[in-house]
Amino acid sequence: MIMKNVSDYIALALDNSGDLNALRALIGKTAGSVGVYKLGLEQFTRFGPGVLDIVRDTGRKVFLDLKFHDIPNTVAKAVEAACALGVDYMTIHTQGGTEMMRAAAEAASKADRRPKILGVTLLTSIDQTMLNEDLSVQMKTAEYVLHLAKKAVGAGLGGLVCSAADLEMVAPAVPDDFEIVTPGIRPAGADVNDQKRVATPSWAIKNGAGLLVIGRPITGANDPGKAAADIVNEIAGILK
Numbered sequence: 001m002i003m004k005n006v007s008d009y010i011a012l013a014l015d016n017s018g019d020l021n022a023l024r025a026l027i028g029k030t031a032g033s034v035g036v037y038k039l040g041l042e043q044f045t046r047f048g049p050g051v052l053d054i055v056r057d058t059g060r061k062v063f064l065d066l067k068f069h070d071i072p073n074t075v076a077k078a079v080e081a082a083c084a085l086g087v088d089y090m091t092i093h094t095q096g097g098t099e100m101m102r103a104a105a106e107a108a109s110k111a112d113r114r115p116k117i118l119g120v121t122l123l124t125s126i127d128q129t130m131l132n133e134d135l136s137v138q139m140k141t142a143e144y145v146l147h148l149a150k151k152a153v154g155a156g157l158g159g160l161v162c163s164a165a166d167l168e169m170v171a172p173a174v175p176d177d178f179e180i181v182t183p184g185i186r187p188a189g190a191d192v193n194d195q196k197r198v199a200t201p202s203w204a205i206k207n208g209a210g211l212l213v214i215g216r217p218i219t220g221a222n223d224p225g226k227a228a229a230d231i232v233n234e235i236a237g238i239l240k
Helices: 020-030 041-047 049-056 072-083 098-109 128-134 141-155 164-173 201-206 224-239
Strands: 010-013 036-040 061-068 089-093 116-120 159-161 179-182 211-214
Touching: 010 224, 020 049, 020 224, 036 041, 036 049, 041 049, 041 061, 049 061, 061 072, 072 089, 072 098, 089 098, 098 116, 098 141, 116 141, 116 179, 128 141, 141 164, 164 179, 164 201, 201 211, 201 224, 211 224
Parallel strands: 010 036, 010 211, 036 061, 061 089, 089 116, 116 159, 159 179, 179 211
Antiparallel strands: none
16 A cells, blocks of 8 residues: 555545536635545536646645546547646546556656556446346456456556455555555445445555545535545544
8 A cells, every 4th residue: 555645545526516616615625634636527527627727726636537448549649638637647447458558558658747547447336236237247346356457457557446345355466556546435324325335434444445535425514624634534543
């Protein structure tokens, strides 16, 4: 696991605001505890690349979560364009295959400011039944994620996105400097919403996660700043 400042273990997902002023206000309330802000398809499509400036202005890291998945050349060009935006993290789908992942990694390696390319394995909304029946993949979810993780390492990616439920199998199988990013994080007692494979921050950190993607437990709280600070305190206790 990569050691860093406590706030850099939290990536706040800014996925549910349709108003730029509300987005700025949320960042302002949480920037004291959050080191990384994740902007996904909704915000990037709604507001365009300029939305990234809201995060840059705080001095925090930018996580562009667009999950590129296309032919290798197209993904390489998309990664090149994203690198020009000065992001710190970006995502691609590992299910695009080794050639596509390698093309993405090579494109990033040529950038003046090289972001960390993260391979998305299995979305946290996909459970065992969906994997077997809807996707016709006859493997256990953890085994399938491990297979994709090994492909991501071999292709030269800088990290991986996988459920906390898969950490115990995946973490020992990747290099120490390979960043493991875990979505679906919920503090104890929180509503799991549409996430089917979730874990608490402390459990995820103890089992190898280096960056926790957290959304509604903070963004939906009555006091987002306090909610973020509470999670930072929990993580700090684990790191000690």
